Amino acid sequence: MSISTIHPVETSSSYSPQTCRQFTFSEIELATQNFDESLVIGRGGFGKVYIGTITCGEVLLDAAIKRLESTSNQGAVEFWAEVEMLSKLRHCHLVSLIGYCNEEQEMILVYEYMSNGTLADRLHKRRASLTWVRRLKICIGAARGLDYLHTGTGIKHGVIHRDVKSTNILLDDNCAAKISDFGLSKIAPTNQPSTYVNTLVRGTFGYMDPDYFQTGRLTRKSDVYAFGVVLFEVLCGKQAVDRSIDEEHWGLATWAQDSIKEGRLGQIVDINLRGRLFRKCLKEYALLADRCLHSHPKQRPTMAEVVVCLESILALQEKTDSDQLLPTFFGRMVPTFLIPSNHRETSGRDTSVKSLELYLHAVGGEDRILNCFDFNTIVNATANFSEANMLSSVYYKFVYKGRLQNGQDITITQYSYASTYDECMNEASILVKLEHENVIQLLGYCIHGTEAYLVYDFALNATLDSLIFDPMCNLLDWNKRYKIILGVARALVYLHNHAPIRIIHGDAKLAKVLLDESFDPKMSGFGYAMTINDTDCIYVDSIRGTPGYVSAEYHMTLCLSTKEDVFNFGVLVLETVTGQRNNRFIRVANDVDFMLINLVRTEWLEGTLTNVIDPRIDADPILMTKFIEIGLLCVQERAAIRPTMKEVIGMLLGTLSLTLPVSEMRTRIINGVQPSDES
Structure with a gap:
């Protein structure tokens, strides 16, 4: 082995004396485990690039090893140009050449490994x-x-x-x-x-x-x-x-x-x-x-x-980002996208938020006007937050119906305390980019003291959970329930495939489905939603969702995927058909407590699904069986075998048919695996 030492012409902080080492081919084979395909980290006009481990004295280093392919349109000229060039150049913003191999008709370059890729x-x-x-x-x-x-x-x-x-x-x-x-x-x-x-x-x-x-x-x-x-x-x-x-x-x-x-x-x-x-x-x-x-x-x-x-x-x-004082909400700065444009442009220190229009990037990237409502407007619209106008309350979040002075019906979500700050901001930043008939439309917002209000352009009648889980409510016949299920499915397909930014909702449950006077559904509650790019999943720091609606793989791996929404949708279907909550134990005749998913699996295997169908539904049992099977397909333990939301639409419309894995379901029931273990 020969060593060629590179001596920089002058001393500079941008580079340091290094050696350009000539490797033997056997050393390269050892470093790449004989060019194992699993170690390929890139491909280019020169050839494949492998991650390998090389020895420098007593130190082991990761390196990027680029091997010239015989089919490449590059060759010896480019190889020696690279060696000669990088042997002379040393700078903190140039990739360092560790060495090369020119043996047995092989031309291989060895660089410092760059862990974050290109x-x-x-x-x-x-x-x-x-x-x-x-x-x-x-x-x-x-x-x-x-x-x-x-x-x-x-x-x-x-x-x-x-x-x-x-x-x-x-x-x-x-x-x-x-x-x-x-x-x-x-x-x-x-x-x-x-x-x-x-x-x-x-x-x-x-x-x-x-x-x-x-x-x-x-x-x-x-x-x-x-x-x-x-x-x-x-x-x-x-x-x-x-x-x-x-x-x-x-x-x-x-x-x-x-x-x-x-x-x-x-x-x-x-x-x-x-x-x-x-x-x-x-x-x-x-x-x-x-x-x-x-x-x-x-x-x-x-x-x-x-x-x-x-x-x-x-x-x-x-x-x-740092010097400009922005209005605070729960003691934290309001994101720039919620600050009126003229306020952002000023250099003064006045941090008051006035009733201005906000300019936000919406669908297609064009500037869209988001209204900043005066607090008194919110008070008047909700009759001072009257109990009659409150339709839902969860922890520190309240949902009201309201009407503006011009007669426009609106829905208002009130966020209180610091724990809901991120949820509020996330919902606003996502909804401003979405437009779909089954997704709620954000109209504006209001910040008042330690509370924030998101205002939606929607005449709210009820939340789906408030009707399904009220045993005295007979407003939802099967036709309405089917329309709601189909609308939610279409909303999720839009989020996963067709929205300007691809979205995982992350908490698609009955409480997040809002209904108007015609019982048309609107998906809401995007506080836990995440954006995704080319992949269908994203790793998160912690579980964000509702107990009983979280899948096993999300709980165990912190991998939030589109199949999590499919799981949520499956639970939603089963709850809508049975009228029972999944996150509560259900006492059956033999005094055994079941979670809903496992109860439905058992009844399906035994051919007794009529035991779990909501008695308020007057529909063909065969049709109900079909919808329960769709729900069970969506809540399968393995995410990979769950259908996509596009496939779910096909099943709901009758253009696609999938079969439940009977043996797997039977094994799970025999082993006594409860959905509570999954969630």
Whole structure:
């Protein structure tokens, strides 16, 4: 084994003396367990990337090991360019090359391992969305790395990366950005910034500088153009080439620029960021990204100028988040999205909230007006919170029906005490983005002292639980119950698949179903709801839900998924058909106490479902059996075999049929497994 030591030309805090090590192929095989496919963490034009463990003296280090594939359009030129380039460059925002292997026709590069993957992964694939401040810091780090390359700090010549893109920006344990993949990089003199290099056009479609593509003249400004695309990618949450954009604008750069010209800046912001960006920061950021994409390279900023602009935007955003005194609710600051726009723009210290309109990003990203109601308006609408107008009360939350002076019927939820603060804010931030006939529509809000009120555009008649569990109530015949079940199912399908942001409700139960005078249902109670991206689940810190309605896997793993909503829906169906609560024990004839789910399973297996059907329902027992079977399919212990809500709709409408696993249900009953154990 030979060791090649790299000596930096000058001392700088941006880099430190390191060694570039030549590995044997047997060492690489050992590090990757003979290139075990389970260790693959990425794929690119060069080949597969494995996570491996290497030995440096007596220390074991995780490393990213990139192996050239025989089918790759890259080869020895790119391999040696990477080795030579990274052997000379050391900077905190460049990925470090630990070593390489060039043996037995193998070309392998060994880098420091970046645990948070690529920026592209975090923007487009992973569950947890990056905050706006974190995105700004990532952009600043990547810009600093590119500025170091362009200015040639510590080396005789500058470097043009030639393949700047989100997949080549890696994130370490702290999500600090590092530029990677120098296989296409070119040396450029540093004393003449406008100097170009004539070369064959190489790069990635969507990020490629049009001027470079047309002329073959590669300049530092070509990297600036590509970085401008990355800036829009970070802001919009869309890929550089995104087929979800209309066909004429599959290229993100053109679409974003056209949107800005047409005055639709708010519409292009990533749905996970809307309402969280200070308006001036958004405008400055968009202007910078647009300048980077200027058709004339000389009009584009240098990377040094980009760094300065981004740092200024970050400072302004952080100052807005921390220094500006905002109105408090339960002793805590009210989120920016609930502050009137003119209040947010002022620099004064007056923190009073007046009856102004609020501007929030709604469906499609357009600004939507949310009313800030005066407290006296709320008092008058509810007849001073009269008992006659109170329809529900749970812990520190109360639901009232009301009527405004203009005759508009409204529903009001009152939140009291600090324990409900997060629930209130979460509900408001989610509902402002949703619009569906079976989802309650948020109209406005009011903050008064230590209490907050969310106002909905809805004439509330009753909550579903108040009618189902009232043995003296005969208002809900089977046709009404069926309409309610179907409406709730449609609401959940919308949340899971079609809403502007995908939502897991997390607590879909009878008490969260509101009914109007025609018994049309509206889903409410989004205080526990969570947003999801490409996956169907998200890990949470603690269980948030109602005992008796929480599935086994959520309780045990803290994994909240769309199948949790399916489980909740199954309980809702069983409760609606039987008129019994699932979170209470039911005494049957033989003096055995059952939870509802297990009782229904037992009666179904024994063919005696008529024992559990609500006697107030006058409907065909065969039809009732079908609906109970749908409920039982939804509450199966294994989440993987529960139907999706789309499949549930098919079963409710009779276009899809699924079969219950009899043997599994029988085993659970014989073993005496109670739903209380699941929940």
